[in-house]
Amino acid sequence: MGHTLFFAVVSVTLELALGTMLALAMNRAFRGRGLMRASVLVPWAMPTVVSGLLWKFMFDGDAGIANAALVKVGVLDQPLVWFIRTGFAWVPVILADVWKTTPFVALLLLAGLQNIDASLYEAARIDGASAWRQFRFVTLPLLRPAILVALIFRTLDAFRVFDLIYVMTGGGPGTSTEPIALYTFNSLLQYLRFGYGSALSVIVFVVTFALALVYIRYLGAGLTETKA
Amino acid sequence: MTGEPGRGRWATVAIVGLIAATAFPFYWAIVSSFTPESRLFSAPRLFPDTLVLDHYRALFTEREFWVPIRNSLVVAGTTTAFCVAVGALCAYALARLRFRGKAPLLALILAVSMFPQISVVSPLYLLLRALRLINTYPGLILPYLTFAMPLTVWLLVGIFRQLPAELEEAAMVDGASRLRTFLEVVIPLALPGLATTAILTFVYSWNEFLFALSFTLGPERQTVPVAIALLRGQYQVPWGQILAGSIIATAPVALLVLAFQRRIVQGLTAGAVKG
């Protein structure tokens, strides 16, 4: 459970931060915007296991390019076997998740950004606000609903993480990267402890449901308006 | 657009950097998939000198990779077709017809889409086993409907709501029944939205892993993500084939997504940021 929390907190924070930057960058009209959008969508469209394997390969002890690059640059003396060292195994996992889902977060935030009236920025500029101030006082507050949506979506997803870990570390080394979903899965299908596994399933469900309720209460009202 | 002149260059650098960072793993995966086995485990080079098709060939000759491809196509295709057809009818009813309990129903659909899959694996497994559907096509399609239908209905309700109701009213005054209005007026107008929804559903179904892993027993019914994840080599990890398989797995969905990117972005964000 703790692993799940750790993973969720770290990856969601990173994704939000990077996603915001990405969204801000994408908000300006520029050439190659289509290219940007495409390159940002493809990671999202890949099967999670594939992206997991990609990053696993890149961080492989022998064949991985990460090691090669780090050694070359001088950060490491010799290749690191990431997946054997407890704690270090998280790095590629989190990187893989961030790489795959930051685009989605960025898109959500971009939509929110585009809903902000441009004249507000102009008014702020006339009032003498610097770029940072504009960001703090115009962008952030108006972006709050979008940030909230992204936060909730991603947190829910992060809690349910399974594919990525299964394929990258199998929960290892040992059980140091095992999130609750994988733990439940193993209990169910590998150890065939159906009773225990079912109990775990219920716990996961309840936690997720609680989060989902929060989300629905916030967003549901606006979505159930009818126009018939 | 915030547009401050001084920031232009900074932003361009950031953008280029971000595109590079995002695209690099791909580039690397593609390059490596064409790199001969012998070179894979030695010092990697950014720009390779030899390119071979070994891994791709091996996938199909040694591992019969076309089987999981076929399975994925059948499962994802059937799921999508069913969801769009049935989901469109559901969504239209939810969007336009008046009946009690609509708001809680919509909330329920939203809630169901948030269920953690892991929680339903266990009961579903037992159910499928009792129905003797483990390791069959229906045994995957049915569970897939549990997440694909809510998604489809949710997206389509949003799409239908955005159509001007007056067109449907005009059709009804003209004498068209609800069903005919739906078929002759609503569907043609909603076609782009339907296509986007179909693509999104297909992508989610194609990429699905947990159910596919849990409800299949062997290569005859495994889908592509499962097949790739379970690729094992005799002496060492068959990275070459894994990467080749990954490229094949991603190619169709990537192409679809690229072709319809603008629509997809709209679809994804419209549902979320309605605020």
Add this chain to the structure above:
Amino acid sequence: MASVRLEGIRKTYPNGHVAARDLDLEIADGEFMVLVGPSGCGKSTALRIVAGLETPTGGRVLIGDRDVTGLPPQERDIAMVFQTYALYPHMTVRENLGFGLRMRGVAKATIVDRVVKVAEALALGQVLDRKPGQLSGGQRQRVALGRAMVREPQAFLFDEPLSNLDAKLRVETRAELARLHRRLAATIVYVTHDQEEAMTLGGRVAVLRDGKVEQVAPPMELYRRPATVFVGGFVGSPAMNFLPGDIMGRTDGSTLGIRPHDVVLVPPGQGDLDAKVDVVEPRGSELLVHLRLDGLGSERELRVVAPPEPMVPADTVTGVRFDRERLHWFDRQGRRVE
């Protein structure tokens, strides 16, 4: 063609909003009836109830002699022209026009025949194979009209059809509609918020307020003998002036209504009252003079239409005389008294 009757129509929405309260209206066969009133008065609701797009909470709708209250729009044999025209964007003009007939299973030959006839009557013959997106605003309006005409329904319903047109097109289309009515002897129920449109088009005009009919009468009667303060103030431009009755000697709390056209400017002291000139708007053929009457508690404004010459300077004092034949008296509840 048939008559249309609304009997005791009530419509309350789930959120509590009352759109119609005890609405009674009778439209004779072949009559051009205009429903007019401010936003929210219930005119569009009434129209949609006739169409079957809304169900009343109470009351009956009759078309001809048929009680259609429970019937869906498909079965009512009426045609409607929407404010936004609601043309099917993915169909050609020809298909748009023929849609209704096709839905009712009319023979193909008949459809072709009628579509061509209507298209020619509305000068749409050249654009039959184009899609609505390729037409001008005026053409689109005519297609909307044509779609209704092709059906040869028992009644035509119009929901503010001219509000999307520019002023010039509006005037032209108004004439078109009047011609249509004459030629087809059609029963027409027409909704608008523009009182001028109502006056020029309607055989009879129903003024609605807050879900009820305030008055139903031919336009000139509405103008000359408004039944309530509301109707008096709504019909006619510039709007009628309302003054407390004691100005003319009535002390029973009644209100005097007098139209700006029925007041004459005279030298101070020679009229019924004196007033101060506030703003003068030269309108070419006439002057619209805004006067201020002091000493009445709250400052009252009086609008007078005066001949273009002599020019009336602002901030001077002038006298006003009311045309005795054109005084409108209303009691405390705003109802007309003689």
